[in-house]
Amino acid sequence: MRRYLIHIGIFSAALTVLLIYFMNIHRQWTSNEMMNRAQIARMLALMRYDRETCETQKKSGDGLPEDIAGEEWYAKYAAVALNEGWMSLREDGKFHPGDTFTYGDLKYIMEQFHLSEDLLSFSLKYHQGDGMVPRTQWCEVYQLLSAESSRVQREKLSIHGTPSNISALGAWQTLTSRGLYSAEGLAMDIYMDYSLEVYTAGDEILCVAGKADDMCRIENVWIESGEGDEIQIFFDGYERSIKLEGKLNQKLEPNMADLTFTEGRLNGVDYKTSRLKAALTGIEERAAVLKDYGTVPISENLVVYQIYPSPKVISKDELATDGTVYEFVLKGNEICGIIYQDYAEETIRVLLHGTGQVYEQSSVTVTSSEPFLVMGNDEVKRYEAGTEVTFSQGESIFEGGGEVAIKAENERGKIQVLSLERSSGAPSYHGEIQIQEAAGGLLVINQVNMEDYVAGVIPGEMPVSYGQEALKVQAVCARTFGRRALGTTFRDYPANLDDTVSSQVYNNQEECEESIQAASETRGQVLQNPEGLTATYFFSTSCGHTSDAKDVWYSGSGTDDEKAVSVFLSDDSVTLNLMQEEDFRRFINMEDGADYFEQELPWFRWQVFVSAEDIRNSVLNVCQTDIGELTSVTVLERAESGLLKAIRLDGGLDTCTVYGEYKIRQIFSPVNAELIPQSGEAVTGWEMLPSAYCYMDAVVENNICEGVLIHGGGYGHGCGMSQNGAMKMAEMGKTYDEILKYFFPDSELITE
Incomplete structure (x- = not known):
């Protein structure tokens, strides 16, 4: 019996809790069951007029009671209801906007609108005048009152x-x-x-x-x-x-x-996981025209989101139909959403190098030409323009992995890092300077808008005198390189890339009007091939032909680097097979009769004699092999572009096979030789050959190899875009998109 009572008690308690819960829910829904006079006045006024008209009527009215003469939200509506005669004042001459709406009020309104009680599902004669009108009954009356209103x-x-x-x-x-x-x-x-x-x-x-x-x-x-x-x-x-x-x-x-x-x-x-990425070439009321997909229907509830720098909804009329790439979200066979990743507004993290190409620094000093903010330890400090602030390794602000962030108060202002030295002096940076402590010192990172980054790369990688079309080519290559770096880390540092030739030279020369214009006129544009964003390698001067990445970074067993596509840099039809030694020599000796874009430039052709002793020492340094006295050099493999991929050096003590253009250029280091470009002005002290687009002849006297005479062309690895080639093509009248198509024929220019 006791157990039964306990169970009953538990059941009763649980039931009570449930009843209280549902009563609270009901109270929440019914708390607005009754309405006040202000709410009724608003409904009546807006049945006939818009809000602005109600405001005007109130301002033009005289003698309003004090409780609706102010600027409260309900005053304008109460004034209209009184002026139109739909509602009346209370006995004390006031409106009483907060009073509950009563049956007396309801009867008055019905009389003013000549609405018969016979039309209602309820009777008024059983309700006292001061009784409160439920919302449901008022809605029934309002439905009849507003039947002829086009507004409600x-x-x-x-x-x-x-x-x-x-x-x-x-x-x-x-x-x-x-x-x-x-x-x-x-x-x-x-x-x-x-x-x-x-x-x-x-x-x-x-x-x-x-x-x-x-x-x-x-x-x-x-x-x-x-x-x-x-x-x-x-x-x-x-x-x-x-x-x-x-x-x-x-x-x-x-x-x-x-x-x-x-x-x-x-x-x-x-x-919504079903989506496709495509270039938009046309937009209609209920359809989008996508490259490679044709016309795709658009759902009635289409939403277009621009994600960066922060989400916002844009109209489909704002979409560019010039081949800009968007992500299209599908529901069934219809597009229900379009996502625009405005990468031009995204930021990239650049690791800044210090003295001697070292990233870790013992101290960092910053300033600005305008007021700036320093944020760290959950504090924000404001400094006046010209104030110098120094941070040193071991400061308490860096304890527990703390970080300092510095930015100009003005969004377009710059922070100058006085402790760094560049060609243009102490560099200044857009965006935010972040300082973190690492084991070897302080790391300095510039978090900067992608377009500002591109404008800062251009003058460091290409002379601005090359002209606007060439600079725009460089801008697209720089942006594509930066976009590929997003989502990656540079050598385990908390950055996407650095500011040296290991990535792209950034802010070594100050941005200028020309570089800003080149970035602006190509805003958001990148190169894309069937595998994704193109590897936009670039170099100084071609030999008249470019190389595939797989050939440039050859190591004897192939490479995973994606194809950059090799081409002759000439408007002539060139039929040479540069893999063949005889054809390659004719090409370098300019005996093929073709004209090349860069053929008048100093480093289009060059020659150098490297002694056998220097070659032996280089082999020892690079390959850790002492071949003894050099006896011969044999070409084992050339690329389609003529680039040396593998050579064999034979000596009195050993043989060494060298793979890859970079090592080959090191092996024949002309550091002690005169390197002569076709302009005739000899240079010395170069630690590696200008390129590996070359052929070699052993110089033998008295059966002893004295060295190697090398004839070659171009300056740089030769993969991707030749910067001097872009300049010469621009001078010929080619546009930047035509130049890009020439160097990257398997890629298309898209806007992201």
């Missing part, structure tokens, strides 16, 4: 944002499944993520008539992140956090999705 609609929508959960919304603004509405005087938080039936007039929610469905759905939202018990979303141009009752079992990555709510609670996230 009864429609279904769901509520998804108010100033309480979207800080960017203004007072009384409400974000719904149908867009942004004003809901003056209505407490909308209670209806968050519910499906409702409401009365509207234009962009005004007049009244909540009731719940429409148990479930509602927001389609095509952008999920920014999701972790723990919170999801951050972006939709209709606003960010919002959604608190979950439980915790996510995995982190949500940025993506488009549909969200489903039941009784105001999120219970479903449907990711």
Whole structure:
């Protein structure tokens, strides 16, 4: 019996808890069952006029009672209701906007509109004049009053944002499944993520008539992140956090999705995983024309998101149809979303080198020509222009992995790093300078906008005197290189790349008008081949032909480097087979009769004699092999471009086979020789050959090899774009896109 009573007690307690819970839920929904006079006045006024007209009528009215003479939201509507005779003052001569709407008020309104009680489903004669009118009964009356109004609609929508959960919304603004509405005087938080039936007039929610469905759905939202018990979303141009009752079992990555709510609670996230990446060539009302895919239908609920630098919704009319690449999100066979990754606005992290190409520095000193901010240890300090601030290794600000971030107060301002030295002096940087402590010292990283980065690379990699078309070629190559580096780390440092020739030379020369213009006129443009972003290698001067990457970085067993495509740099039809020694010699000796773009430049052709002793020493240094007295040099393999891929050096003591153009150039180091370009002005002290596009003849006297006479062409590895070739082609009138197509024939120029 006791056990039975205990069970009954437990059951009763549980039932009581459930009843209290459901009563609270009911109270929440019924707390707005009764309406006040201000809300009724608003509904009547907006049935006939818009908000601006109501404002005008109030300003032109005289003798308003003091409780509606101010600037409160309801004053204009109460003034209209009084002026039109739809509502009356109380006995004390005041309007009493906060008073509950009564049957006496209702009868007065019906009389003014000549509305018969016979049309109602309820009777007024059983209700006292001061009795409170339920919202449902008022909505029945309002339906009849507004029947002939072209302004008032009864429609279904769901509520998804108010100033309480979207800080960017203004007072009384409400974000719904149908867009942004004003809901003056209505407490909308209670209806968050519910499906409702409401009365509207234009962009005004007049009244909540009731719940429409148990479930509602927001389609095509952008999920920014999701972790723990919170999801951050972006939709209709606003960010919002959604608190979950439980915790996510995995982190949500940025993506488009549909969200489903039941009784105001999120219970479903449907990711949109079907997508394709393509160039947009045309846009119609209900279709998009995509390169390689043709015409693809667009869904009625299409959303276009630009993701960087921060999410925003853009119109499909803002999309470029010039071949710009977008991601198209599919639902069935229709495009429901378009994602524009504006990489031009993305930032890249550049590791800055110190003295002697060393990255770690003992101290860093910064300043700026305008006020700047220093952020670290959860503090922000402001410094006036010209103030010098020094950070040293071991300071407390770096304890526990702390980082210092420095940026100009003006968004376009620069931070000067006085402790660094470049060709242009102490360099100044756009964006943010970040200082971190590493084992060997302080690391300095510039986090900078991609377009500012490109403008800073151009003058360090190409003389600005080469002209705008050549500079634009360099800009596209630099941007593509930078874009390929995003999402990677440079030698395990917390950066994407560095500012030296190991990546691209950045900010060694100050950006200038020409480099800024070249970056601007090619904004967002990159090269793409069927495998992805093109490896945009570049070098100084060609020999008249470029090489594939697989040949340049050959090591005896092939390479994984993607193809850069080799071409003759001539408008003539050249039929030479440069893999054949005889044809290659004719080519280098310029006996083939063809004209080449760079043939008048000093390093298009060159020659040098390297002694046998120097070659022996170089082999020992590079290959750790002492071949003894040099006896012969044999070409084992040439690339299609004529590039030396493998040679064999025979000596009195040993034989050494050398693979790869870089090592071959080191083996024949002319450091003690005179290197003579075709201009005739000899240079000395070079530690490696200008290129490996060369042939060699042993110089033998008295059966002893004295050395090797080398005839060659070009300066650099020869893969990708020749900078001097681009200059000469631009001088011939070729445009930057034509030049890029010449050097990278398997790639297309796209805008991302």
